[in-house]
Ligand SMILES: Nc1nc2c(c(=O)[nH]1)N[C@H]1C(S)=C(S)[C@@H](COP(=O)(O)OP(=O)(O)OC[C@H]3O[C@@H](n4cnc5c(=O)[nH]c(N)nc54)[C@H](O)[C@@H]3O)O[C@H]1N2
């Protein structure tokens with residue numbers, strides 16, 4: 289029997305998988321040698337193999353218009369169609385008429401090749417990814433507070449902390465193995481190791497917390513400033529750390545002095561005692577580790593929320609030491625690799641920025657393209673692609689490894705814009721998805737198990753995701769498709785790669801002396817040594833050694849003067865607060881078994897049984913006046929759309945807030961597209977839309 293070590297292609301925990309190939313087919317199990325997951329897997333990783341051979345897109349397919357039937361074409365014809373479209377748009381609209389929308393489910397090699405093609409060769413920064421809807425607030429928060437991106441902690445900290453402060457994250461269901469690692473430590477040390485959960489829902493994470501803070505959606509900054517207020521009042525802060533390693537403390541102090549517990553209690557909709565208890569636990573804990581994800585990032589003030597978490601860690605010196613630090617959990621398996629490779633419209637490879645002239649020059653030289661080719665302007669963010677389609681400024685849209693006809697905000701408007709696209713390429717593994725309806729050209733992509741490349745998880749471990757079976761039909765690797773288009777556009781030297789190992793070898797050179805230095809990594813090394821954590825420079829490290837587990841252990845940050853920056857902000861609240869007409873706040877999130885738009889998990893029986901249909905969680909306080917009982921059908925309306933769900937009446941959600949899962953797009957349910965309700969208002973710094981909150985009204989429906 290042959291076995292292959294690889295990584296789970298679902299969430300950013302990045303669990304190691306071992307695929308054992310036997311006479312009766314392949315089986316998958318947790319890889320005990322993987323440092324991040326130590327042999328553990330959740331139901332998604334354990335069942336991944338069941339989905340890979342179902343309903344695959346096998347051949348390139350083309351059609352002249354969205355109402356025509358797709359016709360199978362050869363790859364040659366497909367490439368001709370792409371190249372002639374690109375040339376036509378370049379001639380009529382210029383490079384900024386072209387947009388690519390990619391995904392944290394790319395391997396780093398896919399991401400890198402796409403950056404070289406779009407930003408380098410074509411000269412537009414219109415490459416964005418679904419990470420815009422996901423972790424872009426974490427990126428801008430880290431950049432602004434620390435001078436560069438990069439989650440500073442390790443999963444080992446989960447087992448070393450005295451207090452896990454989980455805010456806006458349902459870690460138990462969405463990052464289950466991270467949560468398992470903490471829970472073992474938590475269970476073994478009752479009363480000594482504590483869990484605080486701040487979330488309007490009492491999720492599985494909240495259920496085992498020592499303290500659950502069911503705050504109103506959008507009031508995180510009030511809560512965080514309120515905790516800081518008490519720490520200051522009690523003088524439980526680290527003045528030496530503040531003086532030596534930070535800037536901006538005085539302004540911050542001025543702001544948080546205004547956040548008395550009573551004021552905060554009123555804003556957050558919880559008691560002042562709960563806030564005092566939370567602050568007390570912070571004050572008593574030698575080591576505090578904060579975790580966050582979408583309850584923080586997906587907000588019209590996402591960057592400010594992230595920075596307010598970081599503020600608390602700077603205030604108390606809780607960073608750069610074991611068991612402590614502000615730790616963003618990345619959602620997708622390789623959103624981290626996307627950041628490293630420059631996979632958002634303002635980034636360039638190696639944690640560089642398109643607006644920095646030196647960064648542009650370095651990359652242009654390395655790519656051997658003319659000086660000035662990389663545009664100095666930030667490209668279109670995800671929602672700006674929709675706006676560009678509406679105004680006719682986008683002439684070619686290329687979507688890969690994501691399903692925006694389910695996952696974008698304000699879906700009715702999104703779909704209307706997609707329907708206007710002059711030409712849309714959709715590069716996917718499955719057929720159909722909801723986005724297929726908006727494509728002119730379909731390109732079949734290999735996926736996990738059929739492609740080899742690297743992925744970086746939340747704690748900066750890079751794992752080689754190894755292919756172990758042949759792709760179906762004519763599917764090709766994403767990076768190979770981008771490279772072939774590049775060659776056919778005349779950039780032969782730039783796209784010399786014959787394998788993803790070649791791509792990786794080139795890419796890591798662009799990380800030299802950058803915060804995410806990975807120059808010591810190669811596919812071969814990752815294959816023989818297993819996963820390795822960056823920074824991993826090639827110079828100083830003897831074979832097999834591992835550099836620092838944590839960033840900022842010396843208190844030096846990546847800002848000009850080496851100091852971290854406090855931000856002093858008041859909360860602005862929700863972009864669309866509830867009012868008399870739309871009195872409730874809808875929040876949209878995830879369930880343990882399903883992955884996003886169900887392309888994979890919707891094809892796995894065990895998971896379908898686990899979560900048979902969508903539903904809406906309503907507090908009895910809101911359900912009773914509307915005569916809504918358990919299992920009743922409910923119409924949910926926002927200013928943009930309407931959905932229908934069965935009611936789940938529960939006290940596990942804060943009154944005034946309702947919850948629906950994001951997983952049921954149009955192909956799985958006619959009436960449950962959560963994003964037909966949401967709006968696109970976004971954080972001014974990260975451009976991440978407020979997918980976590982919009983105002984809705986409910987009505988009971990007569991439906992069997
Ligand atoms: N099972 C499963 N796991 C996944 C995924 C999946 O699809 N399924 N997707 C992966 C991806 S890409 C991501 S991004 C992560 C997401 O992981 P999480 O962020 O943990 O998941 P969500 O359910 O989107 O949102 C988390 C919580 O935010 C809360 N929340 C909403 N509004 C607010 C607010 O204003 N303040 C606070 N404090 N909390 C709020 C919600 O009630 C919800 O419980 O999961 C990853 N893991």
Ligand SMILES: Nc1nc2c(c(=O)[nH]1)N[C@H]1C(S)=C(S)[C@@H](COP(=O)(O)OP(=O)(O)OC[C@H]3O[C@@H](n4cnc5c(=O)[nH]c(N)nc54)[C@H](O)[C@@H]3O)O[C@H]1N2
Pocket residue numbers: 391393394418419421422423582586619620688689690691692694695696697715716717718721733734735736766876877878883884885886887888950962963966979980
């Ligand atoms: N209201 C609301 N909306 C949300 C969210 C929310 O919490 N609330 N969460 C947002 C977040 S955080 C995220 S990450 C997005 C996720 O939203 P999407 O990215 O739209 O969701 P997925 O279903 O993961 O889509 C990934 C697609 O990539 C395909 N695929 C898998 N592997 C490969 C590959 O190697 N190559 C290619 N070409 N294709 C591949 C899969 O078949 C699948 O169709 O949704 C966002 N939308």
Ligand code: SF4
Pocket residue numbers: 296297298299300301302303325328329330331332333334462463464465466
């Ligand atoms: S926790 Fe995440 S990475 Fe680990 S098996 Fe589950 S889905 Fe995969």
Ligand SMILES: [Mo]
Pocket residue numbers: 421422423619620
């Ligand atoms: Mo995400």
